[in-house]
Amino acid sequence: MSEAEAYSFDADMRKANRKKAVAERSVIFKIKRCDGPGKPTRWESFKVPIKEGANVISSLNWIAANPVTTSGQKTTPVVWDSNCLEEVCGACTMVINGRVRQSCSCLIDEYAPLEGDTMTLEPMSKFPVIRDLWVDRARLFNNLTRVKGWVPIDGTYNLGAGPKESHDHQQMRYTLSECMSCGCCLEACPQFTKEEDESKWDTSFIGAHAISQARYFNEHETGKKLKSDRMDTLVGEGGINDCGNAQNCVKVCPKGIPLTESIGAIGRSATVHAFKQFFQGKK
Amino acid sequence: MADGKRVIVVGGGLAGLAASIRIAEAGVAVDLFSMVPVKRSHSVCAQGGINACNEVARQQGYSEYQHFDETLIGGDFLNDQHPVLEMTNWAPKIIDLLDRMGVPFNRSHEGYRDLRLFGGSLFRRTHFAGATTGQQLLYALDEQTRRFASEGKINMREFWEFLWPIVEDGRCVGIVAQDMRTMQIQSFRADAVIMATGGCGLVFGKSTNSVICTGGAASRCFQAGAWYGNPEMIQVHPTAIPGADKCRLMSESARGEGGRVWVPSKKGDTRKPKDIPENERYYILEERYPKYGNLVPRDIATREIFDVCVNDGMGINGTNQVYLDLTHKDPQYLTEKLGGIMDIYEKFVGDDPRYTPMRIFPAVHYSMGGLWTTYTAGDYQPDAPLTEHKPGNEIPVGTEPGLGLKMGAHNNAMTNIDGLYAFGEVNFAYHGATRLGANALLSCIFDGLCNGVSVVNYVREGDQTPASNLDPSIFDNATKQEQDKHDKLINSTTNASGDRSLNPYQIAFELGEEMNSASTVVKTGPGLEKCLSKIEELRERYTKVELGDGAMWTNQSLSFTRVVGDMIILGEAIAKAGLLREESRGSHYRTDFPERDDKRFWKTSVAKYNASSGKSDIEFVDVKAGLVKLRPRNYGKTDSGPQKTEKETVGAS
Numbered sequence: 001m002s003e004a005e006a007y008s009f010d011a012d013m014r015k016a017n018r019k020k021a022v023a024e025r026s027v028i029f030k031i032k033r034c035d036g037p038g039k040p041t042r043w044e045s046f047k048v049p050i051k052e053g054a055n056v057i058s059s060l061n062w063i064a065a066n067p068v069t070t071s072g073q074k075t076t077p078v079v080w081d082s083n084c085l086e087e088v089c090g091a092c093t094m095v096i097n098g099r100v101r102q103s104c105s106c107l108i109d110e111y112a113p114l115e116g117d118t119m120t121l122e123p124m125s126k127f128p129v130i131r132d133l134w135v136d137r138a139r140l141f142n143n144l145t146r147v148k149g150w151v152p153i154d155g156t157y158n159l160g161a162g163p164k165e166s167h168d169h170q171q172m173r174y175t176l177s178e179c180m181s182c183g184c185c186l187e188a189c190p191q192f193t194k195e196e197d198e199s200k201w202d203t204s205f206i207g208a209h210a211i212s213q214a215r216y217f218n219e220h221e222t223g224k225k226l227k228s229d230r231m232d233t234l235v236g237e238g239g240i241n242d243c244g245n246a247q248n249c250v251k252v253c254p255k256g257i258p259l260t261e262s263i264g265a266i267g268r269s270a271t272v273h274a275f276k277q278f279f280q281g282k283k
Numbered sequence: 284m285a286d287g288k289r290v291i292v293v294g295g296g297l298a299g300l301a302a303s304i305r306i307a308e309a310g311v312a313v314d315l316f317s318m319v320p321v322k323r324s325h326s327v328c329a330q331g332g333i334n335a336c337n338e339v340a341r342q343q344g345y346s347e348y349q350h351f352d353e354t355l356i357g358g359d360f361l362n363d364q365h366p367v368l369e370m371t372n373w374a375p376k377i378i379d380l381l382d383r384m385g386v387p388f389n390r391s392h393e394g395y396r397d398l399r400l401f402g403g404s405l406f407r408r409t410h411f412a413g414a415t416t417g418q419q420l421l422y423a424l425d426e427q428t429r430r431f432a433s434e435g436k437i438n439m440r441e442f443w444e445f446l447w448p449i450v451e452d453g454r455c456v457g458i459v460a461q462d463m464r465t466m467q468i469q470s471f472r473a474d475a476v477i478m479a480t481g482g483c484g485l486v487f488g489k490s491t492n493s494v495i496c497t498g499g500a501a502s503r504c505f506q507a508g509a510w511y512g513n514p515e516m517i518q519v520h521p522t523a524i525p526g527a528d529k530c531r532l533m534s535e536s537a538r539g540e541g542g543r544v545w546v547p548s549k550k551g552d553t554r555k556p557k558d559i560p561e562n563e564r565y566y567i568l569e570e571r572y573p574k575y576g577n578l579v580p581r582d583i584a585t586r587e588i589f590d591v592c593v594n595d596g597m598g599i600n601g602t603n604q605v606y607l608d609l610t611h612k613d614p615q616y617l618t619e620k621l622g623g624i625m626d627i628y629e630k631f632v633g634d635d636p637r638y639t640p641m642r643i644f645p646a647v648h649y650s651m652g653g654l655w656t657t658y659t660a661g662d663y664q665p666d667a668p669l670t671e672h673k674p675g676n677e678i679p680v681g682t683e684p685g686l687g688l689k690m691g692a693h694n695n696a697m698t699n700i701d702g703l704y705a706f707g708e709v710n711f712a713y714h715g716a717t718r719l720g721a722n723a724l725l726s727c728i729f730d731g732l733c734n735g736v737s738v739v740n741y742v743r744e745g746d747q748t749p750a751s752n753l754d755p756s757i758f759d760n761a762t763k764q765e766q767d768k769h770d771k772l773i774n775s776t777t778n779a780s781g782d783r784s785l786n787p788y789q790i791a792f793e794l795g796e797e798m799n800s801a802s803t804v805v806k807t808g809p810g811l812e813k814c815l816s817k818i819e820e821l822r823e824r825y826t827k828v829e830l831g832d833g834a835m836w837t838n839q840s841l842s843f844t845r846v847v848g849d850m851i852i853l854g855e856a857i858a859k860a861g862l863l864r865e866e867s868r869g870s871h872y873r874t875d876f877p878e879r880d881d882k883r884f885w886k887t888s889v890a891k892y893n894a895s896s897g898k899s900d901i902e903f904v905d906v907k908a909g910l911v912k913l914r915p916r917n918y919g920k921t922d923s924g925p926q927k928t929e930k931e932t933v934g935a936s
Contacts, residue, residue: 018633036836051527053631058527064840065788067831076832077840083493085529086627088418089323104528105630130464131837141320145433150426151385156305156732162382167390171619174387174413177422178623181322220385 014110021109025050025116028070029059031078032122033132045070050112056096056103056121057085080133087254090182094133095122100187100252124187126194139201140183143210146202147230151223163221176216176262178255185209185249185259191242205242206234208249212262218269231266231273240270287751288742289314291458291473293445293500295321297417297724298707299479300424301731302738307436309739314471315428316443316460318495322425325481325493326727329417330534330624332409333381333724335374337398344674345406347371347682352672354722355911357403357580358651358715359869360885361513364910365660366696366712368680369687370729377728378410384423387412389620399620400539403580403719403918406674414534414623420724444842445500448476448507448703449761455703456750457758459765464837468766470758472750474742478504478698479706479731482650486850486857487803488795490647491523491532501654501709502849505856509698511890511899512711513652514853515861518718518870519803520648521584522607522641524631530646531631533607534624535720537641538577540617543608544568544588545640546597556606556640567591567605574919582717582870583918585645589804592644599642608640647803649723651714651870652857654705655889658712659692660907661685668912688733693741696734702747704738706730711887716869772841776833785829787844790821794847794854797821802858806873811862818855822897825851856890856899863901864888869916881913 026047034041047070048059064077080103082092087105094103097111097120112119127135165173185208186192195204214230217223234240240263249259290306292299295317303313317324336347350371355362382388382396388410389397398407412419431437442463449457449470457472483498484490505511521544522537523530538544547554548565567587569576577584588605592598598605609617614637617625628636663686669679684690696704696712705711707727714722783789801814825848832840866880867873886903893900 015633035834053525053527055526055528061528061788064831065786065792076834079837079839083319083323083495084325084328085494086328086531087630088415088623088627089319089327089493091319091323107631131834134837137320141322141429144426145429148430150430151383151423152430153380153383153427156308156380158376158379159383161379162385164394165387165390166394167392170387170390174389174419177387177412177419178415180327180418181320217385222383223385 017111017113018107018109021113022115023052025114027059027108027112028116028118029063030118030120031133033078034123034129036131037128044075050108054108056106056108056119057082057092059108059119060103078133079131081135088180090180093124093182093184095124095187096120100124100184102182102254105254124183126187126192127183128194128196137181137183139195140181140186140207140209142201143206144181144213146206146233147210147214147217148226149210149213149217151217151220152225153222165221169219173216173219176212176219176257179209179212179257180255181209182254183209184252184254188248188252190246190248191244203237205238208259208263211240211243211266212257212259215262215265227269228273231269234266235270235273240266286743288312288474288749289472290738290742291316291471291476292479293458293477294324294479294481294707295319295441296324296326296479296481296707297421297424297727298730299477300421300428301728302477302479302706302735303437304424304427304431305732305735306739307431309736311739311742313437314440314473315437316440316445316458318442318444318463320441321428321439322422324421325496326421326724327418328491328493328532329420329724330414330532331401331536331539332399332411332416332721333378333420334401334408334719334721335378335410335725336371336408337375337378337396337410339398340406340408343406345408346678347374348678348680349406349672349674350374350408352911353404354713354719355715356914356916357717357719359717359879359916360908360913361516361715361868361887361906363658363712363907365687365907366658367687368663368910369661369684369733370713370726372682372687373684373729373733374725377725377732381420381423384427386419386423389413399536400578401720402535402538402578402584404578405575409536409539409721411536414536414621417724420728445480446503446765447761448504448509448700449758450507450700451753451757454701454747456753457761459761461765461769463842466835466838468762468769470762472753472758474750475702475704475738477704477706477738478654478709480709482708483850483853484647484650486794486854487517487647487799488792489526489528489530491520491530492647497846497850498650498853499846499849502853504654504698504703505890505892506849506852508892509700509703510655511652511856512655512887513716513860514856514890515802515864515871515888516651516716516869517647517803517857518581518649518651519585519645521581521588521645522643523646523648524628524641525644525646526631531627532648533628533641533643534621535581537607537609537621537624540620541609541612542577544577544584544605545608546591546599546605550597551601553600556608565597572918572920579918580717580719582872585804586872588645603644604642605644606640607643609636610638610640614638645804647799649718650708651711651716651718653709653711654698655887656696656698656705656710656712658695659689661687661689663687663910665910668909670912671914691736691740693737693745695737696730697737702741704734706734716871768845769841772830772844773833775828776830779829782829784824785827787828787830787840787847790825790828791847791850794818794821794851798854798857802861804872806861806871808862808873808875811858814858815855815862818851818858822851852892852897856901859899860888860890860901879916885913
């Protein structure tokens with residue numbers, strides 16, 4: 001499936017597939033494997049019996065207990081990252097049939113409804129592979145540090161309530177705060193490219209998730225005390241100017257976070273910030 | 284840091300992060316170990332909210348003390364009472380702190396923090412951020428941790444697995460851990476170690492827990508000599524979606540926001556739920572518990588659902604499922620208050636719960652039991668324990684710190700091993716025989732903030748030799764011990780026979796099936812005896828377990844196989860304590876001993892690992908009480924009749 005096709009494989013199609021799913025069938029899992037950094041990649045296929053409610057995780061679990069390929073070759077269990085299995089921790093993100101998403105919420109009925117259908121699993125391509133489907137997303141978290149993604153409280157002692165907030169403003173912030181750092185937006189972004197050299201992380205494109213998180217903290221009464229620092233980063237190298245406006249990020253976000261709105265909002269703040277800096281003689 | 288003292292925190296969920304922040308803030312260096320990036324810890328799964336007395340409830344007669352009293356009756360008086368009092372007294376201040384950290388708590392139209400009803404209370408005392416409160420709280424603490432880490436005050440070791448506590452002369456002086464990527468095994472020195480490693484749902488196979496919630500870390504401490512309290516107290520959550528890989532939680536907040544649990548009155552009624560008229564529905568909890576209705580504590584809701592499905596065969600279309608119905612509520616309201624769980628249900632089941640009642644069944648959810656811990660009681664020492672506290676009664680004790688626990692006492696939340704602490708779900712003290720909904724997040728953060736200070740004091744004021752001055756051989760030996768265990772497992776790949784009964788995944792599967800059927804909702808003596816002999820069989824097979832992957836790099840099979848052995852050991856303690864506790868209390872329900880037996884069993888079961896038998900020895904010791912007097916726990920149950928009573932609730936926000 002081409003990238004464009006993959007993105008158009010939408011909810012309606014998946015719903016239709018779910019309706020025509022055949023009970024008691026087998027599905028072929030074609031998995032891109034790699035034993036470790038610098039090792040060659042290879043494809044292995046597994047024939048997996050599909051039971052009601054099966055998802056990619058239950059299928060990988062089945063393979064772990066029965067690690068034999070379709071050609072009868074005994075192999076090792078597939079390595080992948082996962083934790084909550086409720087699409088709320090972000091760990092189990094991978095590229096499934098060409099599209100990045102969480103594997104726990106990926107129901108086989110929606111993708112491979114018929115006997116012998118194929119599911120293709122690959123690791124995310126924008127992060128270094130650790131082994132098989134498990135990638136190292138340390139850079140993603142590093143980018144949250146770059147934007148000082150926190151509220152600078154005075155300390156954990158008892159100092160009374162936080163700032164009052166309107167109902168609507170909370171609803172807006174809550175939407176942004178659901179970002180689970182899964183990296184889908186980065187995988188889909190043409191500007192965010194794989195960078196294995198850690199020393200270049202702080203000057204490489206920061207990505208939609210961090211831009212949106214910067215907005216989230218700028219919107220908090222205490223959080224905005226660091227707005228100027230955040231904007232220094234975001235107008236700098238690897239900041240908002242590197243965004244190519246492809247708008248893929250918002251299409252793949254599993255939490256429906258309005259990432260392009262956040263990019264727009266930070267873009268406007270960046271303009272104001274640049275003016276301020278100019279008049280303060282900083283630039 | 285100037286004095287070179289270090290604290291190791293194992294686990295980066297709410298308890299571990301709260302502890303790390305508190306300790307780093309006090310100027311003691313923290314090494315934080317986690318099997319996952321801390322932002323992906325299991326706390327992220329908590330949905331409904333966090334309990335605390337608040338001004339609205341207070342003006343209706345609620346109080347911190349009422350919250351304390353509710354927690355004890357909820358726990359069927361198996362809780363240690365003093366830490367619970369301290370915790371409920373701290374609760375409103377903890378909410379304030381989280382609020383300052385930027386947690387987007389839902390807001391009323393005037394901009395105050397919104398509140399919802401939750402099980403075990405008639406007051407609105409649960410604060411929430413949509414239906415992903417745990418996620419939001421975890422993120423707030425994760426952000427503060429990132430801030431400290433960026434300042435070099437917290438040293439993050441993510442993707443490291445805890446293997447063993449290093450105990451020297453009865454004192455914990457460090458840990459052995461393994462890098463899950465490079466597989467390097469290494470010892471780390473510490474002046475105190477905090478276990479904040481959560482629950483053990485995976486012992487039961489499929490549960491609502493995350494993949495890492497094996498109980499492995501707790502089991503390893505147990506095997507190293509730490510005691511384990513009330514292992515048999517396992518909470519089965521009434522409302523989950525059964526799935527192929529796990530059971531997904533449908534938060535109690537669904538009921539708190541008005542969700543109703545029902546089945547068709549007519550057995551085998553195959554009509555769609557919407558086509559079944561109101562008078563042909565059996566609202567299980569509302570009819571059996573007119574006072575609390577759908578908001579009875581979880582153990583009760585679970586047993587009633589189980590009873591209706593398994594004993595009466597009245598589940599939907601004869602399956603083990605009942606309806607959890609929110610379709611009478613405004614869809615927009617549901618999106619705002621419960622959007623997170625509405626989405627989960629729709630994604631995994633395919634129906635929109637705003638328009639179609641959800642189909643749910645109970646699933647293993649939480650471990651009230653955990654590493655046994657002690658404390659120093661605070662200043663509140665009534666002459667005699669008090670009777671039930673009712674709204675509006677005079678409140679017998681203040682809310683300032685130090686009334687429940689002596690602030691900063693070195694032994695608060697410390698296990699029987701000096702310098703080894705247990706915080707959060709892995710601590711047994713707070714929730715007794717059942718945890719009330721929305722009290723878990725509270726106990727985690729409370730442990731970190733309050734008892735984190737005890738750890739600082741222990742490290743700073745104690746006269747023990749600093750870990751940095753101890754003989755290196757202590758640490759080298761510990762590394763070697765774990766390396767040998769590791770190598771033995773790796774070697775099992777080379778001469779594998781391919782015998783399926785020696786496959787670690789198969790052994791884990793059978794353990795889960797057995798534990799789930801014998802040691803959860805309904806237990807019996809013969810059932811638990813059978814369970815224990817099955818565990819013996821699995822233990823025997825495990826000695827010959829065959830690893831399927833001999834790689835020396837990122838070997839997940841090895842990590843899993845290793846923990847299967849630890850789960851078997853913990854499972855044995857859970858089943859044995861359940862067998863010996865010949866009574867029914869909270870989540871522990873024995874059909875052969877259906878009544879609570881305070882004379883024999885108002886006691887904590889304490890499991891001690893017997894290294895020579897490889898099994899647990901169970902002792903029953905008095906519960907640390909003295910503040911509140913025992914009373915029956917029935918939540919106003921009536922004989923289920925056809926007439927319906929108005930649900931009684933207090934307070935609106």
